[in-house]
Amino acid sequence: MNEIDSIQKIISLENHLVSSTFIIDKSSLGGLGVIATKFIKKGSLIFTNKPLVVGPRVGCVKEKFCCSCFEISDECYICDKCFLFICSQNCANSQNHEKQCLIIRKIRRFKIKSDASSITLSVLIIYFNCLLLTENQKTLLENFQRNENDNSFEDLDAIYSAVTLSDEHIKFLRTAISILKINSFRISNTNKKIQLRGLYPLSSFLNHSCIPNSRNLFKKDYTMEVYASRDIKEGDEITTCYTGLLCCNPVRRLLLYNTKNFWCTCLRCSDVTEMNTNLSALHCFKENCFGIILPQSPLDINTSWVCQYCATIVPPQKIGFIQSILGSLVGTVDLSENYSEDVPVLRRLRKILPSSNYVLEVMRFSRAITIGYEDKSGLNELSESQLSLKERLCRCTLRTAAALGVGDAHLRGLLLYHLHAALAERARRHPDLYEELKSEIESTIQEASNILKDDISSPPDLEIRRQYLGPDCDKTQQERFFILDTQKH
Numbered sequence: 001m002n003e004i005d006s007i008q009k010i011i012s013l014e015n016h017l018v019s020s021t022f023i024i025d026k027s028s029l030g031g032l033g034v035i036a037t038k039f040i041k042k043g044s045l046i047f048t049n050k051p052l053v054v055g056p057r058v059g060c061v062k063e064k065f066c067c068s069c070f071e072i073s074d075e076c077y078i079c080d081k082c083f084l085f086i087c088s089q090n091c092a093n094s095q096n097h098e099k100q101c102l103i104i105r106k107i108r109r110f111k112i113k114s115d116a117s118s119i120t121l122s123v124l125i126i127y128f129n130c131l132l133l134t135e136n137q138k139t140l141l142e143n144f145q146r147n148e149n150d151n152s153f154e155d156l157d158a159i160y161s162a163v164t165l166s167d168e169h170i171k172f173l174r175t176a177i178s179i180l181k182i183n184s185f186r187i188s189n190t191n192k193k194i195q196l197r198g199l200y201p202l203s204s205f206l207n208h209s210c211i212p213n214s215r216n217l218f219k220k221d222y223t224m225e226v227y228a229s230r231d232i233k234e235g236d237e238i239t240t241c242y243t244g245l246l247c248c249n250p251v252r253r254l255l256l257y258n259t260k261n262f263w264c265t266c267l268r269c270s271d272v273t274e275m276n277t278n279l280s281a282l283h284c285f286k287e288n289c290f291g292i293i294l295p296q297s298p299l300d301i302n303t304s305w306v307c308q309y310c311a312t313i314v315p316p317q318k319i320g321f322i323q324s325i326l327g328s329l330v331g332t333v334d335l336s337e338n339y340s341e342d343v344p345v346l347r348r349l350r351k352i353l354p355s356s357n358y359v360l361e362v363m364r365f366s367r368a369i370t371i372g373y374e375d376k377s378g379l380n381e382l383s384e385s386q387l388s389l390k391e392r393l394c395r396c397t398l399r400t401a402a403a404l405g406v407g408d409a410h411l412r413g414l415l416l417y418h419l420h421a422a423l424a425e426r427a428r429r430h431p432d433l434y435e436e437l438k439s440e441i442e443s444t445i446q447e448a449s450n451i452l453k454d455d456i457s458s459p460p461d462l463e464i465r466r467q468y469l470g471p472d473c474d475k476t477q478q479e480r481f482f483i484l485d486t487q488k489h
Contacts, residue, residue, distance in 0.1 A: 020037060020038070021036060021037060021038055021040055021044075021046060021047075022034050022035060022036050022037055022040075022046065022047070022238060023035055023037055024202075024205050027207055027237055028237065029207045029208075029237065030207075030262075031145060031207075032143075032205050033205060033206070033207045033237045033238075033239075034202070034205050034206055034207075034237065034238040035235065035236070035237055035238070036232045036233065036234055036235065036236050036237075036238055037234065038234050039231070039232070039233060039234050040228045040231070040232040040238075041228065041231060042228050042229065042230050042231050042407060042408060043227060043228060043408065043450060044227065044228045045225055045226075045227055046214060046226045046227060046228055046238060047202055047225075047226050048223060048224070048225050048226075049200045049201065049202045049203050049223065049224040049225075049226065050200075050201075050223050050224075051198035051199060051200050051222050051223070051224070052130075052133060052137055052140075052141075052198075052199045052200070052201055053126050053129040053130055053133070053198065053199050054070075054126065054129070054187070054196055054197070054198040054199075054222050055125045055126020055127075055129060055196065055197065055198075056070075056122075056123050056125070056126065056194050056195065056196060056197070057186065057194075057195045057196060057197045058197075063194070064076040064085050065085060065122065065193070065194045066085055066086050066087035066088075066091050067084040067085055067086060067097065067100060067122050067125050068086055068087075068091035068092075068094050068096050068097040068100075069087065069091055069193075070193045070194050070196060071087055071192050071193050072192060072193065072194055073087045075087055075088075079092060079097075079101060081101050081105055082100065082101040082104040082105055083104070083121060084097070084100060084101070084104065084121060084122050084125065085122050099132050100125065100128055100129070100132070103128060103131055103132060104121075104128060107169070126180065126197070127173055127176060127177065130172070130173065130176040131169065131172070131173075137201075138172070140201055141175065141176065141179055142175075144179045144182070144183050144204050145179075145182050145183065145204075146175065146178035146179050146181075146182055179199070180197070180199060181259070182259075182260055182261065183199060183204040184197040184198060184199050185197060185198055185199075185200060185203060185216065185224065187218050187222055187456075188216075188218050188410070188455060188456060188457035189218075189456060189457055196222070198222055198224070200224050203216070203224055203226060203240070206226070206238060206239060206240040207237060207239055207240075208239060208240065208241060208242045208243075208256065208260070208264065208266075209239035209240070209241065209266050210241060210243070210245075210252060210264060210266050210267075210268040210269055211266065211267065211268050211275075211404060211405050211406060212229065212239045212240050212241040212406070212409070213228060213229055213230045213232050213236070213238060213239055213407065214226050214227060214228055214229055214232075214238050214239065214240055215227050215229040215240075215407075215408060215409050215410050215451070216240065216410070217410075217452075217454065217455045218455060218456045218457070219454060219455075219456060220456055222456075225454075226238075226240075227408075229406065229407035229408045229409050230405075230407035230408070241406075241409075242256060242259070242260055243255050243256060244362070245401070245404065245406055245409060245411055246279070246358055246361050246362050246365060246397075246400070246411070247279075247358055247362075248274065248279040248280040248357070248358035249268070249269050249274055249279070249280050249295070249298050250280060250295070250301070250323065251323070251358065252264070252269070253269055253301070254301070263299070263301075265299055268404070269298060269299060270298060270299060271298065272294050272295060272296075272298050273294065274404070275403050275404050275405060276403055277356060277400055277403050277404060278292060278294070278354065278356040278357075279356060279357065279358040279361060279400075280294060280295065280298075280357070280358070281293065281294055281353075281354050281356050281357055282305070282319070282322065282352055282353060282354070282357070283351070283352055283353065283354055284307040284309065284310060284312060285312070285314060286307065286310055286312045289307060289309060289310045289312070290309065291307040291308050291309025291310055292307070292308055292309075292354050292356075293305045293306060293307045293308070293312070293314055294306065294308060295319075296313075301316075302316050303316060304316055305319050322352065326349075326353075326359055346363075361397065361400055364393045364396055364397050365393075365397045365411070365415070367389075367393055368390060368393035368394045368397055368415065368418055369414055369415070369418050371386060371389065371390040371393075372386070372387075372390060372421070372422075372425075373418075379421060379422075379425040379484075380425065380428075380484075382425070387422055387425060387426060390418065390421075390422045391419060391422040391423065391426075394415050394416075394418050394419035394422065395419065397411075397415055398412065398415050398416070398419070401415070408447075408450070408451050409451075410451065410452070410455070412451065413447070413448050413450075413451030413452040414448075414452070416444045416445075416447050416448040416451070417444070417445070417448035417452065417459055417462060419440075419444050420440075420441060420444035420445040420448060420465070420469070421465075423437050423440055423441045423444065424441050424445075424465070424469055424481075424484060425484065427441060427481070428481045428484045431477065431481075434477055441469055442469065442470055442471040443471070445462075445465050445466050445469055445470050446466060446470050446471055448462065448466075449462055449463065449466040449470070461483075464483060465483065468480050468481075468482075468483040469481075469483070
C-alpha cells in the first residue's frame with residue numbers, strides 16, 4: 001500500500017467516510033490535495049469531517065470557559081483533580097473531561113491556586129488533547145504539512161511552566177504545534193463560546209484558493225461539512241480559502257505567508273484589479289487627479305504602484321507606510337451607532353481610499369450584518385433611513401462577492417439573510433409593498449437557508465423565517481408576517 005492509499009484508509013476509518021466523488025492525490029499547487037473524480041454540482045455535500053482535536057484559538061481567551069463544552073461562564077469552577085475549568089457536573093462527568101483530567105494529573109508539575117493559572121492551563125487544552133490521539137491518528141499527523149521555517153514554540157514554553165513532559169511528549173508536541181499552526185481551521189461559533197479552532201484530517205488536505213470552490217459548515221459537535229460553493233468539474237482540485245474573502249491582494253498574500261508559509265499566485269492574486277473589484281486601490285496622491293493607484297506587478301511584494309489615469313508612479317516604501325497605518329485607523333472606528341461620511345475616521349480614510357478599497361468593503365459588510373441586530377435594538381426599532389442603509393450595504397457587498405466569483409460562500413449566505421431581513425421588515429411596515437417585494441423576500445431567505453442551514457453560527461431564526469416567508473409557504477400575507485410581529489429581530 002502506497003503513502004496516499006494509507007492516508008485515505010486512515011481518514012476513512014476515522015471519519016466513517018465512503019465517497020467516490022474525490023481522492024487524495026498529488027496537487028498542482030504542491031504536496032497533496034483533494035481532487036474531484038466526477039462532476040460535483042454546486043450545493044452538494046462533498047464530505048463530512050470529524051475533528052481530531054478542538055481547542056481555543058491562539059490569543060482569543062481572556063475569560064473563564066469550560067474545557068468540556070467551551071462555553072464562557074462565570075459559573076465555571078476549577079476541577080479539584082486537574083485544575084481545568086468546568087461549568088457543571090455533567091461536563092465534569094463527560095468522557096472528554098475524564099480523559100483530559102487523567103492525562104493532566106499524570107503530568108501536572110504543581111498545584112494551581114488561581115483562576116489566572118487555570119485559564120493559562122485551559123488555553124493549552126488543544127495540545128493536551130493531542131496527547132490523547134490514537135496511534136492511527138498520530139500516524140496521520142505525520143503526513144500533514146508543517147511550518148518548517150518557524151522555530152518559535154511559545155505555546156510549548158507555556159506548557160513547560162505547567163506540566164512535566166517526557167522527551168517523547170516534547171518531540172510529539174513540537175510536531176503537533178507546528179501542524180496546528182498550518183492546518184487548523186477556525187470554527188464558526190456562537191457568542192456564548194470561546195473562539196475555537198480544530199484540526200480536521202481530510203480538510204487539512206484542502207489547498208488554498210482566493211476564489212475557492214467549496215465552503216465549510218460546522219455542526220454543534222464541531223463536525224465540519226464541506227459543500228461545493230460552485231460547480232466542480234471532474235479532475236478539478238477542491239479548494240478552500242484560508243483568509244477573509246474581502247481582504248485585498250497585498251494583505252491576503254502577506255497573511256498567507258505569515259501564517260501558512262507560502263506566497264499565493266492564484267488567478268485572483270495575479271490580477272491587478274482583483275476581478276475588477278479594485279479592492280487594493282488607493283486614491284492617486286497627485287493633486288487634482290481623480291485616478292486610482294494599483295500595483296504594477298501584483299505578485300511582487302516590492303513592486304511600485306501606478307495611477308491608472310495619470311501614470312504617476314508611487315514607490316513601494318510609501319505604499320507600505322500607508323498600509324501599515326490603515327490597520328490602526330480602522331481599529332478606532334466605531335460604527336455601532338452610525339455609518340456615514342460624518343464619522344471622523346471615515347472622513348480621513350476616504351481621503352486616501354476609494355469606495356472600492358477592501359477596508360471600506362469590510363466595514364460595509366460588518367455594518368450590514370449588525371444593523372438591527374445589536375443587543376439594544378431590533379429591526380422593528382430602526383428608522384427608515386437605517387433600514388435603507390442596511391439594504392444598500394448588503395447589496396453593495398453582494399455585488400463585490402459576485403464579481404470575485406466566490407459562489408455560495410458563507411459570506412454570501414449571511415448577506416442574503418440580512419438583505420431578506422431588511423426587505424421583510426419594509427414589507428411588514430408597508431403592506432402595500434409586499435407584492436412588489438415578495439419574490440426577493442422569498443428567494444433571499446431560501447438561498448440563505450441553502451447555504452447556512454445547520455451551521456452552528458447561523459442566525460437563530462433562519463429556518464422559521466424560511467418556513468413563514470420562503471417560497472413554499474402557503475399562508476396569507478398577514479399570517480406570514482405574524483412571525484415578525486412576535487420576534488425582536
